[in-house]
Amino acid sequence: MNADLPRTVGVVGGGRMGAGIAHAFLVAGGHVVIVESSAETAAAARDRVGDSLAKAAAKGTLAEPAQEVASRLRATADRAGLSGCELVIEAVPEDAALKAEVLAAAEKQAPGAVLATNTSSLSLAGLAAGLAAPGRFLGLHFFNPVPVSDLVEIVAGPRTEPELLTRAQGWVAALGKTPITVTDSPGFASSRLGVCLALEAMRMLEEGVASAADIDTAMTLGYRHPVGPLRTTDLVGLDVRLAIAEHLARELGPRFEPPRILRGLVAAGHLGRKTGQGFYTW
Known part of the structure; x- marks a missing residue:
């Protein structure tokens, strides 16, 4: 295990993002506790991480057997499982009240731990309002899919x-990823830029400028983006992108107002890859 990493990391929320974060720390040699809302969802989170590790092993990217890596994972519905953690990362849905409640509860269970939020856009000042030690709180915004993404956005x-920001940069480097550090502002750097591009791509599609595939190809071949903005939206989830855009519109003005096409697809339940239909058919 890399000495720069916390020995035991708690992850609250074992969905796609939480499982990916757990995967990253496990592969780097750490121990991880995933806390979920029920025994059933905890078991599902454990399976999600196990499947991710098995895929990595099949690609030859693990330095040790997948079962040995997975043996350092515990998944539970009991928040008391966070008590021995040195770092706790919340990875629950993008709901400010829910995140604030999770963070306050985690601080009570692990009073000496560093707390981090994986939010992609919400105010850290607001999330920290209920914490006794806001100095030990920061943002660690991982990107989906976490196991293969190179970037982590550290939010002050x-x-x-x-000193905590310096430590966090060491943690990210120890995970084999590259940190950037930003201040607490709406959408930080990554979401603000990414959503801005995606919303304009949606408006272009809405206006009939080009097809979704051709708009995306313009960015992948013309600007060397690995994935186009509309396909990225499908991967992130149209509902997630809509919530972020609405938040940014409230904070930064009408240039982030979600287009009709986005609202219509979300209302129809077409949320991207997770439902099989978004701007593309999956």
Whole structure:
């Protein structure tokens, strides 16, 4: 295990993002506790991580057997499982009230731990309002899919201790990823830029400028983006993109107002890859 990493990391929320974060720390040699809302969802999270590790092993990207890596994972519905963690990362849905409640509960269970949020756009100042030690709180915005993504956006809250940012940069490097550090602002750097591009691509599709595939190809071949903005939206989830756009529109103005096509697809239940239909058919 890399000495720069916390020995035991808690992840609250074992969905796609939480499982991916767990995968990253496990592969780097850490121990991980996933806390979920029920025994059933905890078991599903354990299976999700196991499947991810098996795929990595099949590609030859693990330095040790997948079963040995998975042996360092515990998944539970009991928040007391966080008590021995040095770092706790919340990865629950993008709901400010839910995240704030999860973080406050985690602080009670692991009072000496560093707390982190995986939010892609919400205010850290707001999420920290209920914490006793906001200096030990920061953002660690991982990108989907976490196991193969190279970037982690470190977000400094208004009261985050400077030394903690330095430690977080070491953690990210130890995971084999590249950190960028931003201040607490709506959408940070990545979501603000990514959503801005995606919303304009949606408006172009809505206006009949080009097909979804051709708009995406313009960015992948013309600007060397690995994935186009509309396909990326399908991967992230149209409902997630809509929520972020609405938040940015409230904070930054009408240039982030979601297009009709996005609202219509979400209302119809077409949320992207997870439902089989979005801007593309999956």
